[in-house]
Amino acid sequence: MGILKHLSLVLILMLGEISPGVAxxxxxxxxxxxxxxxxxxxxxxxxxPPEAFExxxxxxxxxxxxxxxxxxxxxxxxxxxxxxxxxxxxxLLQQGDSLAGLHVLFISSGEQxxxxxxxxxxxxxxxxxxxxxxxxxxxSMINLQVVDEHVRFDVALPATNAAGLRLSAxxxxxxxxxxxxx
Amino acid sequence: xxxxxxxxxKLLALxxxxxxxxxFVACGIFLWYDxxxxxxxxxxxxxxxxxxLSYTTLPALQFGDERVARENLExxxxxxxxxxxxxxxxxxxxxxxxxxxxxxxxxPLLPEISGTRIGNDRVxxxxxxxxxxxxxxxxxxxxSYQPLSRALEFITILSVTALVAMTAAALVAFWMQAxxxxxxxxxxxxxxxxxxxxxxxxxxxxxxxxxVGLLVDAFNEMLAEIETRTTALEDSNHELEREIAARTEATxxxxxxxxxxxxxxxxxxxxxxxxxxxxxxxxxxxxxxxRAPLRxxxxxxxxxxxxxxxxxxxxxxxxxxxxxxxSYRMGxxxxxxxxxxxxxxxxxxxxxxxxxxxxxxxxxxxxxRHPNQVVDLSVWKSMTVQADPKLxxxxxxxxxxxxxxxxxxxxxPQIVVGMTKDGAHATYFVRDNGAGFDxxxxxxxxxxxxxxxxxxxxxxxxxxxxxVQRIVHRHGGRIWFxxxxxxxxxxxxTLGPGGGHHETAGS
Numbered sequence: 001m002g003i004l005k006h007l008s009l010v011l012i013l014m015l016g017e018i019s020p021g022v023a024x025x026x027x028x029x030x031x032x033x034x035x036x037x038x039x040x041x042x043x044x045x046x047x048x049p050p051e052a053f054e055x056x057x058x059x060x061x062x063x064x065x066x067x068x069x070x071x072x073x074x075x076x077x078x079x080x081x082x083x084x085x086x087x088x089x090x091x092l093l094q095q096g097d098s099l100a101g102l103h104v105l106f107i108s109s110g111e112q113x114x115x116x117x118x119x120x121x122x123x124x125x126x127x128x129x130x131x132x133x134x135x136x137x138x139x140s141m142i143n144l145q146v147v148d149e150h151v152r153f154d155v156a157l158p159a160t161n162a163a164g165l166r167l168s169a170x171x172x173x174x175x176x177x178x179x180x181x182x
Numbered sequence: 183x184x185x186x187x188x189x190x191x192k193l194l195a196l197x198x199x200x201x202x203x204x205x206f207v208a209c210g211i212f213l214w215y216d217x218x219x220x221x222x223x224x225x226x227x228x229x230x231x232x233x234x235l236s237y238t239t240l241p242a243l244q245f246g247d248e249r250v251a252r253e254n255l256e257x258x259x260x261x262x263x264x265x266x267x268x269x270x271x272x273x274x275x276x277x278x279x280x281x282x283x284x285x286x287x288x289x290p291l292l293p294e295i296s297g298t299r300i301g302n303d304r305v306x307x308x309x310x311x312x313x314x315x316x317x318x319x320x321x322x323x324x325x326s327y328q329p330l331s332r333a334l335e336f337i338t339i340l341s342v343t344a345l346v347a348m349t350a351a352a353l354v355a356f357w358m359q360a361x362x363x364x365x366x367x368x369x370x371x372x373x374x375x376x377x378x379x380x381x382x383x384x385x386x387x388x389x390x391x392x393x394v395g396l397l398v399d400a401f402n403e404m405l406a407e408i409e410t411r412t413t414a415l416e417d418s419n420h421e422l423e424r425e426i427a428a429r430t431e432a433t434x435x436x437x438x439x440x441x442x443x444x445x446x447x448x449x450x451x452x453x454x455x456x457x458x459x460x461x462x463x464x465x466x467x468x469x470x471x472x473r474a475p476l477r478x479x480x481x482x483x484x485x486x487x488x489x490x491x492x493x494x495x496x497x498x499x500x501x502x503x504x505x506x507x508x509s510y511r512m513g514x515x516x517x518x519x520x521x522x523x524x525x526x527x528x529x530x531x532x533x534x535x536x537x538x539x540x541x542x543x544x545x546x547x548x549x550x551r552h553p554n555q556v557v558d559l560s561v562w563k564s565m566t567v568q569a570d571p572k573l574x575x576x577x578x579x580x581x582x583x584x585x586x587x588x589x590x591x592x593x594x595p596q597i598v599v600g601m602t603k604d605g606a607h608a609t610y611f612v613r614d615n616g617a618g619f620d621x622x623x624x625x626x627x628x629x630x631x632x633x634x635x636x637x638x639x640x641x642x643x644x645x646x647x648x649x650v651q652r653i654v655h656r657h658g659g660r661i662w663f664x665x666x667x668x669x670x671x672x673x674x675x676t677l678g679p680g681g682g683h684h685e686t687a688g689s
């Protein structure tokens with residue numbers, strides 16, 4: 001990694017634009033900037049089965065359903081970065097778009113996540129939603145919420161296991177709630 | 183080292199000093215090692231904690247989860263050494279902190295210093311939390327580090343250990359010293375016993391093969407040597423005693439013999455004296471009695487010669503004259519013999535005599551007797567002697583008469599009378615430049631009737647010098663001479679004991 005890129009990332013983090021260690025109110029950071037950072041980090045703690053990638057150079061693809069802001073924020077983070085040794089790219093999806101080739105899927109609160117996920121075939125795809133906890137749909141692996149102006153997340157291990165994904169225990173450690181595998 | 187008078191004290195001191203030195207050095211090295219280890223361990227521990235924390239809190243920091251971070255941090259309360267810890271975010275603000283008690287101040291902002299800092303009582307370690315080269319925050323951990331109290335604790339333990347070790351060493355040494363000192367005491371006891379009772383047959387018992395054993399061997403050898411020597415000395419003493427006894431006996435015998443001998447000598451001397459006296463009185467009476475018939479022979483021959491001056495033929499006259507001369511000579515002989523016996527018999531009456539005057543008197547008589555002779559006379563002045571004057575006069579008459587007589591043939595006869603002094607003893611001499619004599623006849627000079635010259639050459643009876651010698655001897659002096667044929671003679675004599683250097687040759 002070049003020194004310029006390294007410096008730029010440090011600068012971004014240091015400027016606090018997406019600094020996760022602070023509450024939303026404290027710094028003037030938008031909710032989706034923070035959530036984009038979370039999704040980005042989730043990818044770093046996740047491990048896909050080998051068949052999820054065609055080759056070693058196959059980029060890690062983020063899919064954002066129903067949120068232009070989120071897609072833009074993610075795009076900013078991902079640009080020029082390599083995630084788990086791979087390049088990354090972000091796609092903004094519409095209802096009905098194919099989910100094939102995606103590795104991470106963010107479904108914004110405006111979408112019918114439950115229905116979508118119910119229809120979707122089981123594949124190694126890390127699904128992230130942002131619903132009320134009580135309406136956390138089955139098939140969503142990570143659910144983001146805002147608690148006391150802090151972004152928190154829950155993890156459902158049965159879903160990840162079913163999809164053949166593995167999440168790092170370190171990630172689970174900082175999860176607010178973890179649904180254990182059966 | 184008066185305090186270490188005994189070997190056991192020395193041994194004890196030795197053991198204690200050695201133990202103390204060993205303990206001191208060992209403890210010093212241990213202390214240094216322990217403090218070093220402690221320091222390194224503390225730093226390594228703190229650094230490991232920081233590494234661990236930075237790893238475990240990375241997700242919490244990434245997802246802004248203070249709760250998880252705090253939980254991680256509070257696990258440190260299980261580690262007693264950790265005083266305080268904090269996690270700072272990328273902006274250097276405190277994210278979460280932990281403090282064992284309120285005394286430790288948590289820096290509200292990340293100090294600029296990073297790495298490891300060793301303070302007086304704690305070690306501060308700062309570690310960056312990074313995620314693929316991006317710095318997400320910093321972990322600060324302060325761990326208690328108190329080398330002084332640890333050293334004190336260590337020293338206390340070591341002191342107690344040293345005390346116990348030295349006590350144990352002292353006890354062991356106290357017990358062990360008996361092993362060393364016991365044989366030495368045994369030797370000392372035997373040595374004292376040997377000295378006190380003079381019993382050299384004793385031997386020390388060898389209890390060990392060490393230096394003390396060597397000492398015992400040496401001591402026993404010495405005792406054996408002393409025993410041998412003592413026995414030899416005693417034998418030699420006995421031998422010596424025997425010898426001394428034998429010598430004493432011999433000496434006693436010799437003394438006895440000497441006494442007997444002295445007794446014999448005394449007896450013989452007495453006998454000899456009696457015989458001598460008898461002989462002298464016989465000689466005197468014979469001489470005395472001979473005078474009367476001699477006077478008749480001489481007187482009647484004289485009368486015959488005077489009354490018949492012409493009737494007698496010339497030859498007969500000559501016979502008569504020969505008879506008269508022989509009678510005269512015989513008278514002289516008798517006179518001298520009487521003188522000699524008188525000299526022996528009369529008592530000595532010594533007094534102070536002016537020798538010089540007496541010499542002159544005698545010389546005057548001689549000069550009157552021979553008025554035609556011119557003799558060069560020389561007598562030392564102021565010579566006085568302690569002697570019997572009558573006997574001394576006989577001595578001088580004889581010596582001077584001889585001198586006069588034997589120098590009369592010389593062209594310029596010369597007589598010298600003088601003395602030499604050796605300390606208090608005076609030696610007198612009468613010297614002439616007359617005919618002298620050969621010293622090989624010297625032993626005949628003081629024998630009676632022995633004459634060195636024919637009667638027709640120098641008249642004399644041969645008794646004069648015998649008389650002189652006897653007088654000198656009676657005065658306790660000595661007489662000797664020095665002469666050469668044709669070169670005169672010198673007679674030396676002393677009166678009284680001492681003086682002189684030349685024993686008389688005559689008897």
